Amino acid sequence: MATINLDQLTKSYGPDEVLHHISGDINDSEFVVIVGPSGCGKSTLLRMIAGLETVTSGEISIGGKIVNEIEPADRDIAMVFQNYALYPHMSVRENMAYGLKIRKTPKDEITRRVNEAADILEIREYLDRKPRQLSGGQRQRVAMGRAIVRDPQVFLFDEPLSNLDAKLRVQMRLEIRKLQKRLGVTSIYVTHDQVEAMTLGDRLMVLNAGYVEQFDTPIELYERPASMFVAGFIGSPAMNFLTATGGDGLVILDNGTALPTRLSTSGPVIAGIRPEHLIAEPEGVLPVRVEMLEQLGANTLVHGVLDGSDIPIVASVTGIQSLPVNDVVRFTPGPDALHLFDANTERRLS
Amino acid sequence: MVENRPLLTVISHLILLVGILLIALPIWITFVAATHDEARMLQAPIPMLPGGYFWENFKRTLFGSGLSGTEIAPVWRMLANSLAMAMMISLGKISISLISAFAIVYFKFPFRMGFFWLIFITLMLPVEVRIMPTFQVVANLGMLNSYWGLSIPLIASATATFMFRQVFLTIPDEMLESARIDGASPMRFFWDILIPLSRTNIAALFVILFIYGWNQYLWPLLITTDADMTTIVMSIKQMLEAAEQSPQWNVIMMTALLAMIPPVFVVISMQKLFVQGLTETDK
Numbered sequence: 001m002a003t004i005n006l007d008q009l010t011k012s013y014g015p016d017e018v019l020h021h022i023s024g025d026i027n028d029s030e031f032v033v034i035v036g037p038s039g040c041g042k043s044t045l046l047r048m049i050a051g052l053e054t055v056t057s058g059e060i061s062i063g064g065k066i067v068n069e070i071e072p073a074d075r076d077i078a079m080v081f082q083n084y085a086l087y088p089h090m091s092v093r094e095n096m097a098y099g100l101k102i103r104k105t106p107k108d109e110i111t112r113r114v115n116e117a118a119d120i121l122e123i124r125e126y127l128d129r130k131p132r133q134l135s136g137g138q139r140q141r142v143a144m145g146r147a148i149v150r151d152p153q154v155f156l157f158d159e160p161l162s163n164l165d166a167k168l169r170v171q172m173r174l175e176i177r178k179l180q181k182r183l184g185v186t187s188i189y190v191t192h193d194q195v196e197a198m199t200l201g202d203r204l205m206v207l208n209a210g211y212v213e214q215f216d217t218p219i220e221l222y223e224r225p226a227s228m229f230v231a232g233f234i235g236s237p238a239m240n241f242l243t244a245t246g247g248d249g250l251v252i253l254d255n256g257t258a259l260p261t262r263l264s265t266s267g268p269v270i271a272g273i274r275p276e277h278l279i280a281e282p283e284g285v286l287p288v289r290v291e292m293l294e295q296l297g298a299n300t301l302v303h304g305v306l307d308g309s310d311i312p313i314v315a316s317v318t319g320i321q322s323l324p325v326n327d328v329v330r331f332t333p334g335p336d337a338l339h340l341f342d343a344n345t346e347r348r349l350s
Numbered sequence: 351m352v353e354n355r356p357l358l359t360v361i362s363h364l365i366l367l368v369g370i371l372l373i374a375l376p377i378w379i380t381f382v383a384a385t386h387d388e389a390r391m392l393q394a395p396i397p398m399l400p401g402g403y404f405w406e407n408f409k410r411t412l413f414g415s416g417l418s419g420t421e422i423a424p425v426w427r428m429l430a431n432s433l434a435m436a437m438m439i440s441l442g443k444i445s446i447s448l449i450s451a452f453a454i455v456y457f458k459f460p461f462r463m464g465f466f467w468l469i470f471i472t473l474m475l476p477v478e479v480r481i482m483p484t485f486q487v488v489a490n491l492g493m494l495n496s497y498w499g500l501s502i503p504l505i506a507s508a509t510a511t512f513m514f515r516q517v518f519l520t521i522p523d524e525m526l527e528s529a530r531i532d533g534a535s536p537m538r539f540f541w542d543i544l545i546p547l548s549r550t551n552i553a554a555l556f557v558i559l560f561i562y563g564w565n566q567y568l569w570p571l572l573i574t575t576d577a578d579m580t581t582i583v584m585s586i587k588q589m590l591e592a593a594e595q596s597p598q599w600n601v602i603m604m605t606a607l608l609a610m611i612p613p614v615f616v617v618i619s620m621q622k623l624f625v626q627g628l629t630e631t632d633k
Contacts, residue, residue: 047527050527050531051530052527052530052531071530072527072530072531073530073531073532073533073534074533077531078531079527079528079531081524081527081528082524083522083524085522085524085525085527085528087525087528087529087542087543088547089543089546089547089549098529098532098534098542099531099532099533102532102533102534102538103533
């Protein structure tokens with residue numbers, strides 16, 4: 001098992017720099033998820049760690065050894081691809097054994113390891129089938145089996161669940177998590193799905209346009225987002241942002257409402273409130289004109305605008321609620337629900 | 351389209367039958383001609399039903415001296431020559447094209463696209479166009495009257511290179527990356543992954559190229575002067591003009607019949623792979 005250290009990593013394609021000074025240390029046996037919207041550079045970063053992309057500047061070390069110039073095969077890693085990348089002409093067994101065969105592992109050792117991995121993933125009965133005879137979920141298992149038999153220091157996952165249907169995705173997500181805990185292999189997982197990221201990762205690296213926005217535990221990201229980007233990206237539905245002016249122990253929203261806060265700020269700020277932290281109260285400070293309701297069963301999403309303006313507000317209230325559309329409902333943010341961001345830098349004011 | 355209209359079925363079957371008759375008639379006449387003796391073939395009208403000389407003609411053509419009164423190699427020798435030439439051309443074309451397509455698709459080297467277009471341009475230079483210089487080169491290399499001379503100038507193939515390039519481009523990049531992580535060297539990837547994945551395309555190309563090689567006429571005619579190196583296709587024409595006598599149709603037609611067998615055998619035996627190779631898109 002191994003630690004992974006990224007030191008000032010940069011990647012450029014010609015004059016375009018797509019990753020900017022990425023640094024971060026991943027502990028032994030840790031499960032780190034790199035998350036961000038499409039085009040943020042998360043797959044490129046993973047492929048650089050795998051050795052499939054060259055490093056423009058900076059250093060990657062795996063297990064304390066700098067691997068910048070080392071071939072992917074010699075980095076002691078295994079990778080699971082989005083489209084599985086199984087060899088279509090080989091049986092499941094041959095697919096899993098191929099890497100070992102090239103490394104000239106003895107035959108009985110290969111058989112033992114393939115069977116062991118097949119047992120872990122419960123794919124023993126498919127061992128002699130070809131990949132095209134398997135369903136998406138089964139192929140996914142084979143791709144993971146191929147990673148497991150290698151017994152590598154690091155697992156790299158490149159959006160491995162995005163080709164599966166929603167139900168299977170949830171199931172495989174749990175299995176990957178359990179498997180990683182059981183094997184204790186340091187893992188890096190790339191996804192654009194924030195729910196997947198929150199449930200899988202010990203820590204999340206949030207990437208935006210090639211910059212690390214925040215690298216922390218899921219709870220920390222949710223409770224103390226370092227920037228408006230993280231605040232808007234983590235959590236569903238996304239956080240409400242309201243422009244406001246800072247004051248001593250309070251912020252004054254543009255419609256004149258004063259909201260109490262523990263911070264003293266000044267000048268223009270952005271106040272962020274998560275939809276689930278808005279509580280409907282007859283005396284609430286935020287009057288919201290209801291435009292639409294989304295009934296999800298367990299909770300109801302109230303879409304509306306701050307009364308007298310066109311600032312959109314989403315609130316999530318528990319249970320099935322039938323609020324009259326076009327009426328004004330008043331909400332109050334719960335205690336400590338207010339996140340304040342600098343209006344210019346969009347960074348958190350702590 | 352599933353329809354149940356008896357008249358339509360009858361008409362479509364009629365059209366098919368007429369088509370088959372049109373194609374099969376010359377072959378039937380060839381066969382019939384090969385089963386009569388020399389004298390019968392010179393009388394009008396030509397026979398439409400088989401005669402009793404098939405085995406005699408067969409033995410005389412395949413193992414004997416063929417035409418009486420000429421110095422010509424026995425047909426088995428020509429068949430062997432043609433087979434050697436066709437195999438060398440088709441296998442040579444396939445291996446060279448596979449390797450060059452591999453280089454062009456998977457390796458980054460200076461002027462890569464330049465080389466690709468250079469190969470592509472040779473499509474405009476078939477043997478017939480460059481026949482004089484090619485003959486000169488082959489003659490200077492001392493390859494006249496040899497299998498090398500028959501096959502090597504026809505081996506380079508832009509079409510096959512282009513086709514394999516297209517096949518390789520459809521193979522997802524992840525396959526290469528996955529193999530790299532598995533530790534496969536480039537040649538290992540070529541043998542273990544690329545060749546098995548292009549299997550059906552190789553088969554389809556083999557069929558086409560084998561027939562192309564088998565049917566070569568002009569080039570063998572030019573560079574072989576030795577009767578022992580004659581190929582079967584060119585020999586048929588020679589037989590027609592041989593000596594100053596009326597053509598011996600029974601022997602000529604038997605030779606034509608024998609000349610048809612190898613290509614037909616190749617097509618039939620590789621039919622399934624051939625169709626897959628030309629239609630399959632799933633990788």
